[in-house]
Amino acid sequence: MPDTMRGAAAIVGIGELKPERERPDRDTISLLTEACYLAIQDAGLTKSDIDGLIMEPEIQQTASGFNAVMAEHMGIFPTWATGCDVQGAAGVVMAVQAAAYVNAGLADFVLCGTATAMDPRAPRPEHSRRTETWGSEFTAPFGPVVAANGWYAMIARRHEMLYGTTVEKRAKISVDQRYNANHNPWAVFYDSPLTVQDVVNSRIVADPLHLLECVMPVSGACAFVVTRADLARGMRNKPAYVLGGAHSIQRNNLAHVGEISISPVGQASRKAFRMAGYGPKDMQVLEIYDSYTITVICEMEESGFCKKGEGGDWIQEQDFTIKGNLPLNTHGGQMSYGQAALAGGCSHVSEAVRQIRRTAGEHQVAGPTDLVFVTGSGGLFSQQSAMVLASEAAL
């Protein structure tokens, strides 16, 4: 396979709205439009420069023709547009998809984004309660847990049984990410420090998962602009080059296919690293999709940062804070920054770009940030994406 994509495209503009627990006055299209406007301006472009569009509709929305909806709303009329339907893997997948498009000559400036205005505290509509279990008649009659908590609890229980990854060990992820959030004024938990004991003492939401091992749902939006490397070099921001990326699907329903403690990112990361010409040991910053503590641990194992099953112990030896040896989820991650549904996964991409540009401010990593590993995760360990982003220095 020729490495035609390696370094051929870069993210040159990012736009994001601060995660908020409630945004009763705004709808999803409004939030996404604002984030897109911010991304275009950040890139130093005008609306008429945008000739490619990839918009991921809000989770569980049947947004037929969503690109057209957004195009009309934004007053942007592209000559290439496709959808994206990969749930929480959207951030990385949109970036890689856009990189392929500009590399193929289908567009010069591709605008990507997703948002949610969902009020996380509002009662869930009837249809949502019945369908959010990914399932169907073979799950709904047996009383699934709210959101994905029950399924990830089953993953955590198997990992705990097979490898001894107890809450005391998993809590390390929550705690180090919280430290990073405590340095990011945009994080919903900016003001609240966290200890391992806090995590262990937090209430159980779905045995064995505790509350402080889970994401914090928020409203928000995230967008970015991708262009060709030759165009990126003349632009106002330091480009974040896409060195490689892949997306791996292993199942839809968690119950039926394969060992559930193995997450799909293994295949995707091996392909992404091969394209990039780098390996896990070369990565200086990790922006790893965090829906739960166990999600991060499994993704790091599958991506080759440690051996399968050793994650629980290996993470104890790492310092994942912005001052540490292997900074992880430097914005706080979805657990402490906030998860704006699918835009939550997009925040790993925008944060990677900030770290590469070295514009993250208070939560900027002190050490080198030329090579960043980014992942996304959709569904119930259903589909995961991996990408290597780099500065000019690491090309």
Added chain:
Amino acid sequence: MTTPPPYTKPLPTPSYNSRPFWEAAKQHRLTFQRCKACGARVFYPRDICPGKECFGVGTLEWVESTGKGRVYSFTVVLQPADPAFRPDVPYILAVLEMDEGWRMTTNVVNADAASLKIGDRVEVVWEDATAEFSLPKFQPTKGRSSRRRG
């Protein structure tokens, strides 16, 4: 004799694929599909085989399960997605691995959540939810300690 209260939890919504499963369930028979072409064990019900390198169309046949298996993983539910389950909290939601090599999501009942373990032997026990639908639930296999044997 009092009339049982009406069943308020979600019921199956059979499709042309799954109707045979629920018809058998009404007779307290647990069934799954097996591919005549490649031998794959298939669940949930389908009409085309997903087996590795198999292109079987119309090759899936219904087979009766022994109704015996092991706990593959489970959670203790405290926050059900559907409020109709609130009176049952806490209850066990589990993925089971059946002896024939297929998996299903269900409840483990008549069990102590604190001592239930992955690998525990379970057997089907039927809950007649309505006249139309019986739900396959499972309970720990009685009489012997067979934890993680074999």
